[in-house]
Amino acid sequence: MASTQFSTKDRILGAAEELFALHGFGGTSLRQVTSRADVNIAAVNYHFGSKENLINEVFRRRMDDMSRQRLALLERARREHPGELGPVLAAFVEPALALAGDRHGGGAFIRVIARAYAENNDSLRRFLSEQYGHVLREFARAIAGCVPHLDKEQLYWRLDFLSGALTYAMSDFGLIKRPAGVAEVAHRKRAADELIRFAAAGIKSDKT
């Protein structure tokens, strides 16, 4: 079979990702997805079972990749800059912002995360915690090693604040918008640098 061809399943995932990013979940109909992917409407239910599950699979494809990048960068930071907080934060922040800024579905990705907030009790949240909780715990350990005076509870508060700030930055929801004259890559780099500086100061802040 020709390697230039994608499977029906992959074509659906790709089309869904692009459309979700553009118009959101509710704003994207499966008929739009299957039309863009050039497959029959019923194929999405055959391969994914439901629209809900299709959304989860779009998300997983990106999240797995991001987690690998984060852990690889974290290991490098520990090796090359032991005891330094900045490189650890960079390992956490940069793969996420790179993904959010990726034109191919990054927008969809961040919206799935936001949905996980909202569905406070739901299976998506459990899924995230089970699949990717070890990544967060690894970063908690690394940060604790850089800021040993911090007690554990306070460290977790500050990790939560970092995650929240990062999510917000990824979502482009706030005051800051990318100016027309600035390239996407440069904008992401700026966001990462600003966030790392902000969070480093916050995390190092005195206990009392």
Add this chain to the structure above:
Amino acid sequence: MASTQFSTKDRILGAAEELFALHGFGGTSLRQVTSRADVNIAAVNYHFGSKENLINEVFRRRMDDMSRQRLALLERARREHPGELGPVLAAFVEPALALAGDRHGGGAFIRVIARAYAENNDSLRRFLSEQYGHVLREFARAIAGCVPHLDKEQLYWRLDFLSGALTYAMSDFGLIKRPAGVAEVAHRKRAADELIRFAAAGIKSDKT
């Protein structure tokens, strides 16, 4: 008329807020809303014109109140603690966390906010920016007065990070969970104190 009765309009708003929090905008049908509110399906279009406008009005009911509290506390902070960053941040953070912890619908409201991210509702975004942007700008001015060395762009980045961390804290999404033995009010106070300290250090951080 009896004051113990809510109007049709209010019953629709209340039912919508609860259901939006539970199942999202897309996941909540107007028929579910009107069924819970015990009104006819057509009443929502009569009173609100569309589902989209109903969503906006659900936001307005909570946001107007929170914005008033924020601005009142901000004015007091400027009067009683001129030049101090902490009280300004407290004026921004505390009304939001109080709303998130309020048993009367506020808890539902924060989940509604997360839904807004998740579903990338552009018109809701525009609505929020138009209606409440002046509050954020007022805080930007106040913070700039406390940290004059910060240039404007950097200030806006940091305000976005603060907003993100605050939203995350409001949602109870992260690693930190309220322990069973801690009262809701005490947990909110702890969250506010931790966030104010974290953000103050981040905002004051040196430019380079």
Add this chain to the structure above:
DNA sequence: GTCTATACGATGATAGAC
């Protein structure tokens, strides 16, 4: 002014033929 009954086109999902 408020509200209801009802209808319309589009959607997500499913069953069964191929």
Add this chain to the structure above:
DNA sequence: GTCTATCATCGTATAGAC
């Protein structure tokens, strides 16, 4: 695996009762 056909349900609109 993929299709066509079909179904319940969705948001919205309208006509008219009180």
